[in-house]
Amino acid sequence: MPDTSPLTARPLRVTLFASCMVDQLAPGVGFSAVEVLEHLGVQVDFPGDQTCCGQPAFNSGFRSQALPVATRFIELFENVDGPIVVPSGSCAAMVRNYYGDLFDRDPGLLERARRVGERLYEFTEFIDKFFGTDAIRGSLDDSVTYHKSCHLLREIGIDGPPLELLSNVEGLTLTPLNRADVCCGFGGAFSVKMPDISSAILNEKLDNIVQTGAKSVVAADTGCVFQMQGGLRRRGSSVRVVHIAEILADSIRSTGPDR
Amino acid sequence: MKPQTTHFRFKASQTLVNDQIQQSLEHVYTGFHEGRLTAAANTDNWEELRTKGKAIKDHTIAHLDHYLDLLADSVEKNGGHVFFADDAEEARQHILGLAKANDVKTVIKSKSMVSEEMALADALIDAGIEAVETDLGEYIIQLAGETPYHLIAPAVHKSRKDVAALLSDDFKDGDPVPDAVQLTRMARSKLRAVFERADMSVTGVNFAVAESGSIALVTNEGNGRMSTSVPRIHVAVMGMEKIVPSIQDLSTMLRILIRSATGQRISTYVTMVNGPRKPDEEDGPEEFHLVIMNNGRDRLLAETRMRESLNCIRCGACLNACPVYRKVGGHAYGWVYPGPIGSIVSPVLTGLKDASNLPNASSLCGACHSACPVKINIPRMLLELRWRTAEGKVDARERTSSIKERAVWKAWRFGMMGRRRFDLGARVARIMIRPLSRGGWIKKAPPPISGWTVTRDFPLISPKSLKSLLSVRTKHTKRDLD
Numbered sequence: 001m002p003d004t005s006p007l008t009a010r011p012l013r014v015t016l017f018a019s020c021m022v023d024q025l026a027p028g029v030g031f032s033a034v035e036v037l038e039h040l041g042v043q044v045d046f047p048g049d050q051t052c053c054g055q056p057a058f059n060s061g062f063r064s065q066a067l068p069v070a071t072r073f074i075e076l077f078e079n080v081d082g083p084i085v086v087p088s089g090s091c092a093a094m095v096r097n098y099y100g101d102l103f104d105r106d107p108g109l110l111e112r113a114r115r116v117g118e119r120l121y122e123f124t125e126f127i128d129k130f131f132g133t134d135a136i137r138g139s140l141d142d143s144v145t146y147h148k149s150c151h152l153l154r155e156i157g158i159d160g161p162p163l164e165l166l167s168n169v170e171g172l173t174l175t176p177l178n179r180a181d182v183c184c185g186f187g188g189a190f191s192v193k194m195p196d197i198s199s200a201i202l203n204e205k206l207d208n209i210v211q212t213g214a215k216s217v218v219a220a221d222t223g224c225v226f227q228m229q230g231g232l233r234r235r236g237s238s239v240r241v242v243h244i245a246e247i248l249a250d251s252i253r254s255t256g257p258d259r
Numbered sequence: 260m261k262p263q264t265t266h267f268r269f270k271a272s273q274t275l276v277n278d279q280i281q282q283s284l285e286h287v288y289t290g291f292h293e294g295r296l297t298a299a300a301n302t303d304n305w306e307e308l309r310t311k312g313k314a315i316k317d318h319t320i321a322h323l324d325h326y327l328d329l330l331a332d333s334v335e336k337n338g339g340h341v342f343f344a345d346d347a348e349e350a351r352q353h354i355l356g357l358a359k360a361n362d363v364k365t366v367i368k369s370k371s372m373v374s375e376e377m378a379l380a381d382a383l384i385d386a387g388i389e390a391v392e393t394d395l396g397e398y399i400i401q402l403a404g405e406t407p408y409h410l411i412a413p414a415v416h417k418s419r420k421d422v423a424a425l426l427s428d429d430f431k432d433g434d435p436v437p438d439a440v441q442l443t444r445m446a447r448s449k450l451r452a453v454f455e456r457a458d459m460s461v462t463g464v465n466f467a468v469a470e471s472g473s474i475a476l477v478t479n480e481g482n483g484r485m486s487t488s489v490p491r492i493h494v495a496v497m498g499m500e501k502i503v504p505s506i507q508d509l510s511t512m513l514r515i516l517i518r519s520a521t522g523q524r525i526s527t528y529v530t531m532v533n534g535p536r537k538p539d540e541e542d543g544p545e546e547f548h549l550v551i552m553n554n555g556r557d558r559l560l561a562e563t564r565m566r567e568s569l570n571c572i573r574c575g576a577c578l579n580a581c582p583v584y585r586k587v588g589g590h591a592y593g594w595v596y597p598g599p600i601g602s603i604v605s606p607v608l609t610g611l612k613d614a615s616n617l618p619n620a621s622s623l624c625g626a627c628h629s630a631c632p633v634k635i636n637i638p639r640m641l642l643e644l645r646w647r648t649a650e651g652k653v654d655a656r657e658r659t660s661s662i663k664e665r666a667v668w669k670a671w672r673f674g675m676m677g678r679r680r681f682d683l684g685a686r687v688a689r690i691m692i693r694p695l696s697r698g699g700w701i702k703k704a705p706p707p708i709s710g711w712t713v714t715r716d717f718p719l720i721s722p723k724s725l726k727s728l729l730s731v732r733t734k735h736t737k738r739d740l741d
Contacts, residue, residue, distance in 0.1 A: 018725045020675070024685040025718055027725035034729065046729050051681045057668050059623060059642065061649025061660070065672040072676060101564075101639065154625035179288075183582045187622025194268070194620060195710035200275050200586040201622070202715070230715030233700055 010130050013043045017077065017086040017120070020052035021222045029222055032249035033087045033123055039252050040131050044085075049076055055094035058102060060189045070094075070102055071109065077116050083130075084116070087123040087245050088221050089152025095120050097155055122152055123245055124220060128161035138251025139170035144242075145177040145214040147205070147228065149221040153181055162220050162244050169251045175212040179204075184219075186227035202231045209239060216240045218247055260378045260406065264593035264605055264614035271587035271620070283416045284585050287409070292579040294522020295630065302518060312515045313633045315508045316570035323560065323569075326469040326502050327551065333472025337534030339547035343499075347377040350552045354379060354461065354494055355386055357548060361492055363388060363459040369486040370394035370478070371463025372573060373496045375407060375595045376554055379461060391453045393482040395446055399425055408589035409597065410575035411520050416588060450482065460486040460544075464497035465572070466512055467549070470505045474549070476530040477517060484530045493544040495532065499551050500569040512572060515632035519574040555608040564643045568603050570633045577627035577637060583620055592617060599627035603640040611647055615659040618644035667707055682724055689720040 014037060018030040034044045054070035057063070073095070077084055086092050099113035127135065146166060152158050166174050185191065185201030205228065209217050215238075219225050222243060229241035274280055299305045319326055331341040344350035354377075358366065366383050368374065368390060380401065383390035392401040396413040400406065402425040407413030414422065423430045423437050426445040437445070462483065466475045474495050476483050487493050503509050517526050536543030559565050578584045578598030589597035593614070594605040602621065606614040618641045627637040649665075651658025674684040695701045700716040703709075711717050723731075 020681070023725045024681075024720055027721050027723060027728050030725035031728055031732075046726065048726050048730070049678045050726075051675045051678060054675075057671060059645070060664075060668065061642070061645030061647070062665075062668040063646050064650055064652075065668045069672060069675045098639075098642070101642070150622070150624040150626075154629050181626075183622050183624035183626065185582065185622055187624065190619070190622050192708050192710040194271075195713050196272055196275055197583055197586055197620065198622065199714035201582045204582075226718050227715065230700070230711070230717060233716040234714060 011042060011083050013045065013081075014083045014085050014126070015045045015047060015077065015080045017050060017053070017084055017091065018046070019086055019088045019091045019222070020056075022087060023050070026222050026225070026243070029087055029225075029243040029245050032243070033085070033245040035249045035252065036123075036127075036136065036245055037085065040127065040135055045080065047076055047080065053091045053094045054102070055091060055098075056188060058094065058098060063102060066102060070099060070113075074099075074109065074112050074116050077120075078112055082119070083126060084120045085123055085126045086120060087243065089122045089149055089156045089158065090221050090223060092120055092122040092125075093151040093155030122156055122158060122220070124152070124161045124165060125156060125158050127165065128158075133161050133164035134168050136165065136168065136248055136252065137170075138248060138255045139172075140247065140251040140254055141171045142216055142247070142250075143173040143175065143214045144216045144218050144247065145175045145209060145212040146180060147177060147184060147209070147217055147219045147224060148181045149219050149224050150181075150183050152220045162218070165244065165248060166218060169248070172247075172251070173214075175214050177212055177217075178208045184224045184227050186223040188223065191227060198227075199231070202227060206231050206235065206237075210237065214239070216242055216247070218242055218244050220244050260375055260595055262594045262605065262609035262613065264609060264617060266593055267587075267591050267614075267616040267620060270591035270593070274588040274591060275586060279418055280416045280588055281586075283418065284588060287412075287415060287579050287585055291412070291521065291575065292630075295519055295576055295579065296522075298518040298522040298524065302514075305518075308511060308515050309632055309634055311511050312572075313570065315503060315511060316572075316633050317567075319502055319504060319508075320500060320560070320566060320569045323499065323502070326504055327499060329469040329504075330467055330472060330502055330549075330551075333468075333470060334534065334547075334549050335472075337472045337547075338537070339472065339534040339549055341549045341551065344550055344552045344554070346554050347552065350496065350550050350554070351377045351379060351382045353550060354496075355382060357492065357494060358383065358386070358388055358459055361459065361546075363492070365389040365391070365453060365457045366459045366461060367453060367457040367486050367490065368392045368394075368397070369460065369462035369476070369483045370397050370413070371461065371496055372407070372410060372595055373463060373498050373552055374461060376498075376552070377496070379496075389453075391450070391457075393450055393454070393486060394478070395443065395480060395482075398446055398450065402426070406590065406595070409578055410573050410600075412575070454482075454485060454489055457490045459492040459494065460490040461494045461496060462486050464495050464501050464549075465516065466509050467497055467502045467551075468504075468506055468509050469502055472534065473506075473509075474532045475509055475513065476532070477513065477520075477526045477528070478530070479521070479523075479527040481528060484528050487530055487532050488542050488544070491544055492546045492548070493532070493535070494548045494550060496550045496552065499553055499556055500571075516572050516574050519572075519576040519630070519632040559604065559607050562607070565603070565607055565640055567635050568600070568607075568640060570635050571600050571604070572633060573600075574632055576630040576632060577635075580626040580630035582622065582624060582626065587620070591620075599637045599641075600635070603637055603644065606644050611644060611657045612659060615648040615657075618642075618648065663707075678726070682726070685720050685724065689722070693719060
């Protein structure tokens with residue numbers, strides 16, 4: 001677990017781990033995260049060699065394929081100083097909670113993984129811990145609801161910060177989502193392996209979303225974003241699904257560069 | 260009970276399109292799950308109790324041999340008999356033997372999942388003994404010829420109309436549907452007579468207290484207690500993990516069990532049985548037998564990564580919290596224990612090869628872990644079992660992954676081991692699937708993601724990676740500065 005001591009020095013420089021999915025499928029999310037972090041006065045480094053933390057293979061049971069990819073992740077990120085920020089609670093959970101199981105036969109790697117994990121923060125967790133959820137003074141005319149992405153909520157244990165960040169955006173109407181903490185049915189390979197079950201879970205989520213009347217749904221993980229957006233599009237719904245980094249970046253853009 | 264874990268997908272797909280069952284499963288959330296949340300919120304030291312409960316179970320399971328010896332001694336001191344059954348067959352034969360030796364004609368059963376492992380009621384009936392379930396839910400299930408749908412609510416998938424038709428031969432389609440009180444009366448009128456003629460009872464055990472030799476039974480119907488007191492022989496059956504060291508520990512465990520199961524602070528009945536009737540007592544059975552069953556639990560005990568599953572107190576909270584259980588229902592899991600806990604214990608107890616779909620039937624959302632009163636990390640064990648089915652590293656015979664699947668992950672690894680391959684792979688994939696897309700989304704994707712697009716659009720890979728977007732931006736910023 002990362003250090004939970006009270007806020008001390010605000011980092012001036014962080015390293016962004018985009019996650020493979022953001023990097024290739026939703027670069028706008030990563031771009032937005034950079035903008036928000038810079039808005040907070042943080043310089044963002046992006047190691048160009050990064051790919052993936054290994055979670056997709058690990059969660060599918062293919063640990064021998066995940067192992068070298070995760071080892072590569074550690075080698076890359078143990079050489080950078082300061083906090084590492086990732087706009088995904090799921091990737092953060094992989095590194096912080098599951099590298100232990102992946103490296104359990106290699107005490108050396110286990111310790112190196114632990115040290116990287118200590119410096120790795122999910123995006124909203126990082127903002128909350130070092131700057132506070134009122135540090136971004138943006139405004140946006142939109143009506144949204146928030147889906148509590150599972151791994152951020154239950155694996156990392158972050159519940160309040162994303163909602164606080166949203167409620168601090170001026171002009172934003174935030175409608176509570178019924179059963180916000182129930183999974184959207186994504187689950188990585190599960191969504192493809194057992195599509196009928198995944199979709200049944202999604203349908204319940206989408207019904208609850210539509211019921212809020214909000215124009216957009218915010219989530220904190222790209223997997224949830226694609227699952228919900230893919231389902232809403234198929235329904236012919238105009239409700240947009242956005243990552244929390246995107247909506248925060250939008251709120252800054254519409255406010256202008258002055259702070 | 261004969262495992263049918265191979266049928267998971269088929270059974271699940273049947274339930275997904277059954278509107279009546281889907282409606283019934285909704286109560287699992289609004290009734291049990293929300294009830295538990297309220298009960299937890301109203302309990303000041305809830306998290307403390309969970310921590311304590313986990314510590315009690317961790318300690319007991321780590322010293323299980325000691326506490327089993329102690330329990331057996333205590334029960335015998337109280338005048339009871341103890342039988343250790345290595346598997347369901349041994350347990351079944353022992354109980355059948357007891358029934359025959361005592362010329363038993365009628366057995367009343369109280370709710371017990373362990374007796375489902377033995378398929379005990381059927382075995383008794385096959386031996387010519389009348390065996391009747393007396394827990395209302397179990398009775399309904401017995402009449403329907405089914406197996407329990409849920410750990411604590413075996414007939415949760417039945418509508419009131421279904422129940423009426425099962426309880427009354429006269430009930431016809433179109434008749435007014437009786438309410439719950441009327442249905443209970445109908446069952447009671449049938450069951451009373453059975454109680455009166457029963458000469459043996461079989462009950463479960465929620466907790467067995469090692470130091471005192473007591474067993475505790477938690478029920479919301481009086482039939483459980485009546486089963487322990489009316490017939491002349493009482494046989495209690497338990498899995499060997501259902502043990503707590505002391506009465507103090509029992510107090511903690513009851514608090515978390517009942518709140519987690521139904522949201523009640525305490526159940527209508529908590530029955531403590533301390534062996535057979537003593538010479539100076541008026542009520543109670545003449546004989547008390549405790550059957551302690553292994554049935555594969557030693558395998559869970561031996562595997563450090565699976566051992567925590569023996570901490571389970573069968574409250575059902577993980578089922579109620581699970582979005583998958585609430586869609587596929589209890590029968591899909593194919594053996595005694597449904598839901599997330601079933602997905603980790605059934606594969607080990609009945610064979611992972613046949614049950615390989617179970618650990619994969621999860622979005623890994625973690626709701627089970629959060630709900631568990633003794634904090635069992637179920638997702639972690641699902642992942643452990645997925646690893647075994649994917650790679651067969653623990654036992655080669657457990658590997659069920661296809662050659663295609665293995666090739667996909669091998670290729671994935673290759674693609675992730677270098678940034679240029681990663682970018683090239685993404686660009687090639689984009690070129691290949693782009694003709695299928697409109698407005699950045701794909702309506703019908705090829706394998707291996709064809710399953711996705713049956714119900715959802717799939718996003719097209721971005722024309723530029725984040726890396727290239729950021730490098731362009733950095734160049735611009737530099738130019739601006741110049």
